[in-house]
Amino acid sequence: MIKRVVVTGMGIISPHGAGYSENLKALNEGRDSISEITLFDSSSCRGTTGGEVRGFSFDAHLKRLRASRLDRSSKLLLTAFEEAREAASFSTGGVECPVLLGTTLGGMISGMKYHGAGLKNGFEHISPAPLVDYFAHTHARNLMNEYGLSGESLTFSDACASGAHAIGRAFRMVRSGESVIAVAGGYDTMCEFTFAGFNSLQAVTVSKCRPFDRDRDGLALGEGAAIFIVEEMEHARRRGAVPIVEITGYGSTSDAYHITRPSPDGDGARRAMEGALNDAGIDASKVDYINAHGTGTVYNDLMEARAISAIFKKSTPVSSTKAMIGHLLGGAGAVEAVFTIMAIKGGFLPPNINLRNIDPGIDISITTESDCRAVVGTALSNSFGFGGANASLIFQDLTEVGI
Amino acid sequence: MRVVISGIGLVTPAGVGKECFEEAVFDAHSGIGPSSRFPDSGFASAEVKGFDFANVFADRRFRRSATVTRYGLCAVKESLEDAGLFNTEYNLERAGLVVGVTHGAIGMTCDFHEDLVREGPESVSPALFSDSVLNAPTGNTSLAFAIRGPSHTIIGGPTVGIQALSLALSLIKEGAVDFVVVLSCEELSERVIEAYKKFRLTSGTEMRPFNMEHAGFLCGEGAAALVLESHERALSRGVTPVAEVCSAVVGGSESSVESIERGARRALKAAGVEAADISAVTACANGSKMDAHEGVGLGRVFAHSLPVSSIKQLTGESFGASTLMSVIASALSLKRNRVLLNRDFGQAGPEWSWASLRVRSASTDLTSTLVSSVGLLNEAAFTVLKRL
Structure with missing residues (x-):
């Protein structure tokens, strides 16, 4: 029997700040949280800006993990999880609960620290300690061990769609009855390795990240994490947790077109969105808002707009929130899913900032100013990644689905 | 819905191609030897030998891809050919792919970082970057x-082969796809060998699973791929499946032994079988200290004298890849109705006293097998296979 799946807790840390309230405020006002990179020297790169989590100090009281051994990615992840756990009143000790996470880099900062020291001093002389938190899959297990959770952990590395796939899989696990509750989300850090990589692909903006703009010249990278407590509705009610929103659809496809470029006709993206709509059992006209992947790169935005045009009516409001916080890679799908839910709960359309002149080849309705009079009952969030991995998620207000 | 393995493909140190692998597995032929690629490491390793990518894979788009990707592409090609799905007309939108990776394209990752450190961001190669990302084997496949x-x-870690299998099983049972290619691949790297040496997990020159001294493992590489689809669909296509996959379960808890015991029991339950129904176990055992945990955990589940074997002396430890190789070896043992043999491993640890490790008889009545994989982070994964 198919179960209904709700979100009972969310945690977020992004360039907008730590916590749901701060992110909601910044999202609503359309704050630009992109600035010059400070975590490493980017002066030799063609672009030098990004979305960093500023003033972040990790002060969680850990019972089992050693904070000094943790990579920045683990710290962002644990910070987001703690907020989600509290919001959901989720008592973790001894609970069987799958943890599904998405990340592109894992602990690459730790990997760079180890490898950099080896290149400088010789590998025979260096400590392997940084490698403890390098492997991407260790973060989920660390979280489980710290909080006493048992069960499956699954770490997706589906590039920029990683976080969305993790949430989508958690949704499927709960909906099928495989699990009554799951932790899901995504995270990634601002890392020199990745920045240099995107810079070498000439994908990093040299001006401003301007999704869907005629003059867009690339993405701004960002960092952060978002975690969801995904739960079977009756299970949530029985334990007195308050459902925030329902997850009703998930679509997953591949482009099979190019290793870094999306299929220009938007075929894979279109099929992901159609898959999510079919999964939710709703018509495209029901969707009140689309949080686009909208990277600000030439290829993605044109492709995505074509895919959206093929399914949705022209008046459907669309915005990319990446111009505000940057592209969080493995964290993007999860953080933007929180933003999508904020639009539903807050009754507003997040703005697509920095848009001056819409690309004449793009025929969709981009929301450039925060619209606080909107009624968003159903919203869709897109995530498309390197290697042609596509994911779309649909969230619906509880009143929208008759709860 | 019954789900079966309808095709297999292998690139392993014990043999490239399913026929060579099958021969190596049943003859217990080891692919371990002195390292030819990293002779200065002083370590033996399990290297893929006689691998000619260009000869197997004519598509020039992938000629410069990472070693791990090339292993994966060849294994997948063979698995699709074996399943009768290569270059045939099928709905590509109904085909899925799940790839389990531990280190990925670690050679290119290190090269890219070295260029970044020594020459700066102006000099790094975009191709090196795009082929180094963790999902590069998946995107290319x-x-x-x-x-x-x-x-x-x-x-x-080692469990990722069965984690990939588990996700693939879900995709088929949910009706999202008609078939899924499951792949796990790894490449040998000096940096990886060195790192495990620093963690004191590697032995140096020999690899003795089950051995009481737990001296450590030797690193390996390669790729294993299998095609999963419903039994009904395989039969309708006229394909003879290798074996049925009854369950694939992933779990973890605060203790490794507890994870193994609980995980194995859950895998049996999900498969609808009792411990007594299992004819043989293909263990994760690789000579490291984790063998003791595996022996204790499985010993709590299974009765005395159950045949237990490990193929790691043949393939080396290539994490998810060697786990998927173990799954395929176990499936082949069911198909052939032959128990997998262990090579000489010296004195077994007391944790394995319940098991029959010194298997001499090559044939028995195999009906179901369990494949075990154990990670360093208290995680464990199991799959139950059944003879068709």
Whole structure:
């Protein structure tokens, strides 16, 4: 029997700040949280800006993990999880609960620290300690061990769609009855390795990240994490947790077109969105808002707009929130899913900032100013990644689905 | 719904191609030897030998891809050929791909970082970057074979082979796809060998699973791929499956032994079988200290004298890849109705006293097998296979 799946807790840390309230405020006002990179020297790169989590100090009281051994990615992840756990009143000790996470880099900062020291001093002389938190899959297990959770952990590395796939899989696990509750989300850090990589692909903006703009010249990278407590509705009610929103659809496809470029006709993206709509059992006209992947790169935005045009009516409001916080890679799908839910709960359309002149080849309705009079009952969030991995998620207000 | 393995493909140190691998597995022929690629490491390793990518894979788009990707592409090609799905007309949107990876394209990752450190961001290669990302084998495989349904990269330790299998099983049972290619691949790297040496997990010159001294493992490499689809669909296509996959369960808890015991019991339950129904176990055992945990955990589940074997002396430890190789070896043992043999491993640890490790008889009545994989982070994964 198919179960209904709700979100009972969310945690977020992004360039907008730590916590749901701060992110909601910044999202609503359309704050630009992109600035010059400070975590490493980017002066030799063609672009030098990004979305960093500023003033972040990790002060969680850990019972089992050693904070000094943790990579920045683990710290962002644990910070987001703690907020989600509290919001959901989720008592973790001894609970069987799958943890599904998405990340592109894992602990690459730790990997760079180890490898950099080896290149400088010789590998025979260096400590392997940084490698403890390098492997991407260790973060989920660390979280489980710290909080006493048992069960499956699954770490997706589906590039920029990683976080969305993790949430989508958690949704499927709960909906099928495989699990009554799951932790899901995504995270990634601002890392020199990745920045240099995107810079070498000439994908990093040299001006401003301007999704869907005629003059867009690339993405701004960002960092952060978002975690969801995904739960079977009756299970949530029985334990007195308050459902925030329902997850009703998930679509997953591949482009099979190019290793870094999306299929220009938007075929894979279109099929992901159609898959999510079919999964939710709703018509495209029901969707009140689309949080686009909208990277600000030439290829993605044109492709995505074509895919959206093929399914949705022209008046459907669309915005990319990446111009505000940057592209969080493995964290993007999860953080933007929180933003999508904020639009539903807050009754507003997040703005697509920095848009001056819409690309004449793009025929969709981009929301450039925060619209606080909107009624968003159903919203869709897109995530498309390197290697042609596509994911779309649909969230619906509880009143929208008759709860 | 019954789900079966309808095709297999292998690139392993014990043999490249399913026929060579099958021969090596039943003859217990080891692919371990002195390292030819990293002779200065002083370590033996399990290297893939006689691998000619250009000869197997004519598509020039992938000629410069990472070693791990090339192993994966060849294994997948063979698995699709074996399943009768290569270059045939099928709905590509109904095909899925799940890839389990531990280190990924570690050679290119290190090269890219070295260029960044020594020469700066102006000099790094974009091609090196795009081929170094963890999902590069997945993206390239999806591209090469036009797989347009769900494709996922799962990161993990030795358990990741079965984690990938578990996700693939879910995709088929949910009706999202008609078939899924499951792949796990790794490449040898001096940096990886060195790192495990620093963690005192590697032995140096020999690898003795089950041995009481737990001296450590030797690193390996390669790729294993299998095609999963419903039994009904395989039969309707006229394909003879290798074996049925009854369950694939992933779990973890605060203690490794507890994870193993609970995980194995859950895998049996999900498969609808009792411990007594299992004819043989293909263990994760690789000579490291984790063998003791595995022996104790499985010993709590299974009765005395159950045949237990490990193929790691043949393939080396290549994490998810060697786990998927173990799954395929176990499936082949069911198909042939022959128990897998262990090579000489010296004195077994007391944790394995319940098991029959010194298997001499090559044939028995195999009906179901369990494949075990154990990670360093208290995680464990199991799959139950059944003879068709």
